[in-house]
Amino acid sequence: MDKPVLEVNHLKKYFKTPAGQLHAVDDVSFAIEKGHTLGVVGESGCGKTTLGRTILRLIEPTSGEIYFNGEDITKLKKDNMKAIRRKMQLIFQDPYASLNPRMSVSEIIKEPMIVNKMCSSKKELDEKVKELMELVGLAPRLVNTYPHEMDGGRRQRVGIARALATNPEFIVCDEPVSALDVSIQAQILNLMMDLQEKKQLSYLFITHDLSVVKHISTEIAVMYLGQCVEKAPTEELFAHPRHPYTKALLSAIPVIDISQRGKKPELLTGEVNSPVNPVSYCRFYSRCKYACDKCKEHSYELKEISPGHFSACHMNFTGEIE
Amino acid sequence: MSRRNAKEETQIKSRSQMASIWMRLKKNKMAMAGLFMLLAMILIAVFAGIIADYDTEAIQQNMPERMQTPSAKHWFGTDNFGRDVFARIIHGSRISLSMSIIAMAIAVAIGAVIGAIAGYYGGKTDNILMRFMDILLAIPPMLMSISIVAALGQSMVNLLIALAIAYIPVFARVIRSSILSIKDQEFIEAAKSCGSSNGRIIFKHIIPNAIGPIIVQATLAMGATILIIASLSFMGLGVKPPSPEWGTMLYEGRDFLKGAPYLVLFPGGAITLAVISLNLLGDGLRDALDPRLRN
CATH class of the missing domain: 3.40.50.300 (P-loop containing nucleotide triphosphate hydrolases)
Structure with a gap:
């Protein structure tokens, strides 16, 4: 064991x-x-x-x-x-309340990486966001959308991507x-x-x-x-x-x-x-x-x-x- | 490829929240009327020096041309010292607008910090700060300004301080209540769970979501401050003559009300227009920012 x-x-x-x-x-x-x-x-x-x-x-x-x-x-x-x-991360119940309505998808996913200083450059950060979005099955075109423009399933995928951002x-x-x-x-x-x-x-x-x-x-x-x-x-x-x-x-x-x-x-x-x-x-x-x-x-x-x-x-x- | 991406990006960006708020505001005719009036007034205030010279037309006494009725030369007539009323009114808009904007900026900045701290930390901090705000709030803004100006002495700076102090508790309350409704939402918890600092949470997550009610309140309060400035000047506690302040002009014109009503009509009209435009805009913004009306 x-x-x-x-x-x-x-x-x-x-x-x-x-x-x-x-x-x-x-x-x-x-x-x-x-x-x-x-x-x-x-x-x-x-x-x-x-x-x-x-x-x-x-x-x-x-x-x-x-x-x-x-x-x-x-x-x-x-x-x-x-x-x-x-x-240790957290995925929330309500994908409507757990995403900041004033932040775009990329900003939401970037946040944990910025806070934890995981990326040295902006380019690396964008690369990571792209990777994570692909990992959770979000189309790259959604990168600048806001949570209210997405359905519940997509929002929850964003929540999962955010949780995965810090490995x-x-x-x-x-x-x-x-x-x-x-x-x-x-x-x-x-x-x-x-x-x-x-x-x-x-x-x-x-x-x-x-x-x-x-x-x-x-x-x-x-x-x-x-x-x-x-x-x-x-x-x-x-x-x-x-x-x-x-x-x-x-x-x-x-x-x-x-x-x-x-x-x-x-x-x-x-x-x-x-x-x-x-x-x-x-x-x-x-x-x-x-x-x-x-x-x-x-x-x-x-x-x-x-x-x-x-x-x-x-x-x-x-x-x-x- | 990159051009296509950029195009796509702008298309997506254009549907952001700010844009949709603007779309809703545009549909509201009264709010747009208010916005245009306000913009016109700001433009006039900015270019007041070009339209009419301050020293020669708004301040310098010109006895031969005193007490003239409105004409092509003097659109709004002249007062008992022969000064052009139109020139004085447009220069007066500089005082009213700039002072109310500065007073609101100070009140919002200080009120936001106090309200944010009280709302975010809660408990004792909240209690102490808000009880202090309650004391200030118990005195009406008008009375508060009168007593502060009376205590500190009559000057523009003191008037600014008085207005700011009178409105700090109003903004502290608005901001605290919107922060209370936001801070328990899950996205705040999400930010905490990834290690965001309190400062980052307040400035990145809470304030952007609380900004709507603050803008509305500030717009409406600006109208009220213009009234207070005019009232204090009318009572001789605000801007000193010979500065062309709307309230001061009302005070000076009141002696000639019977013979030359235009001396109070035009400054009074200017005050009314300024206040109405701000109130219309404020009401429109409140509707545009109301989440229940989102489509």
């Missing part, structure tokens, strides 16, 4: 709110190897986006460690952090396709997978779309209210979901199969609990159909139930839930 590009240990991010501590990310640990993709899934408000931003230190973590190529970046000073930022090793993809329509989603996903192969990139892929995550990820982490409740290689997770929340999530995927008609999906009832001052035991307790009194005796812990497959449900160990 290779040394992981990114390793996150017990990462926590709490926000202070008037009502109390909001546990946006609570004790999340994982590692991503070179050229691999960790998919992070979960419903809205479960802390996926905060997790991505915290890893890049756009939001300062409350506690925990983030190792990038073996170096703990949570303690780095501003100047050293700038060098690391080159190697990163690791990219946080924050729902990069959820704002696009389905035909363009596939194009962008395939582009990202091609780029991953070419450049040996590692992705942290945040999404709520299970079919997307199945397509792109090598490993999947399921999040619920700031905690990682189940983590397993993609095929294993889809074949044998163990945590009750994952089971419910997967059963909600529509199936095109007439024989499955009439089979009720395992739908969840009730609302998501508030992430402000959450309970100390399983946070899924109030919505879990398997919940029992014993659940209240166990605090959160992600345990390995089979090689590579982790779950936070205590009943997975006792064998009560298969």
Whole structure:
């Protein structure tokens, strides 16, 4: 096994709110190897986006460690952090909001290179822009267009080109396709997978779309209210979901199969609990159909139930839930 | 090949945002009328020395020709010292326009810095700066200018300072609010994630996106400053006679209102035209810059 590009240990991010501590990310640990993709899934408000931003230190973590190529970046000073930022980039969800409307495509792609002083001459810079545009499949004639003149797919390609401008090793993809329509989603996903192969990139892929995550990820982490409740290689997770929340999530995927008609999906009832001052035991307790009194005796812990497959449900160990 | 590229480039460039704003402004007849009036006034102010000599016609007393009604020789007539009213008005436009432009430039520059710092850094910085601005804002610009001129003494420089101080909080507020709406957008976060400095983010990403409301506000405020300059001069707190200032001319002409109404009619008309043209242009710009009307 290779040394992981990114390793996150017990990462926590709490926000202070008037009502109390909001546990946006609570004790999340994982590692991503070179050229691999960790998919992070979960419903809205479960802390996926905060997790991505915290890893890049756009939001300062409350506690925990983030190792990038073996170096703990949570303690780095501003100047050293700038060098690391080159190697860690971000692709945004909304290609309409993530591009400065007053900058042309070439200016947008140039910016990271200018800021990081990567090119010595203007000519070299223009050359790089051309290369990057070709890499992400943008026609050279678009070089002077403005974001509002392009469609969503092209804008997202510009966003990807900007992220690639600094030759990163690791990219946080924050729902990069959820704002696009389905035909363009596939194009962008395939582009990202091609780029991953070419450049040996590692992705942290945040999404709520299970079919997307199945397509792109090598490993999947399921999040619920700031905690990682189940983590397993993609095929294993889809074949044998163990945590009750994952089971419910997967059963909600529509199936095109007439024989499955009439089979009720395992739908969840009730609302998501508030992430402000959450309970100390399983946070899924109030919505879990398997919940029992014993659940209240166990605090959160992600345990390995089979090689590579982790779950936070205590009943997975006792064998009560298969 | 290169020529074709260049042609393509200009074609693409011509559809930039500035161009589309100009297209929308052009459709607005009232705004264009305002723009032309303003441009005409600026041209007259620039070439005032060629149209009428300052010393001999606008300042020097010429008693034999006093109190003449408008004629071919003296278009707007002459005043009680025999000075040509037309010459005085065009030279007066120099004072009004240049002073309001300079005052606005100072107010926008200082207001932009204060507003940008307050909006971008937020928290305590924001609170302290904006509460200070609130104190200034609590006093109407007119009253503020009167008290500053009264305190510092009557001179053009003091009048400029007074106008600038009176309008700094207005611009600080406008700029702060547009920065607040911009700074949480994702492209700012994108700039941060690639390591851009705060200064670069403010000047490269935030200000260009916040410039629209500032231009509108500055145009409208310029009209208001022209009025304030005239009012202060009318009260004897602004530009000193014999300088040909529109407000001063109104003050001097008021004694002859019954017999020679043209002495106040023309300076008053000049003030009105200047203010109206700026307001029309400002309104037109606001509509042209409104993102909801983008097509």
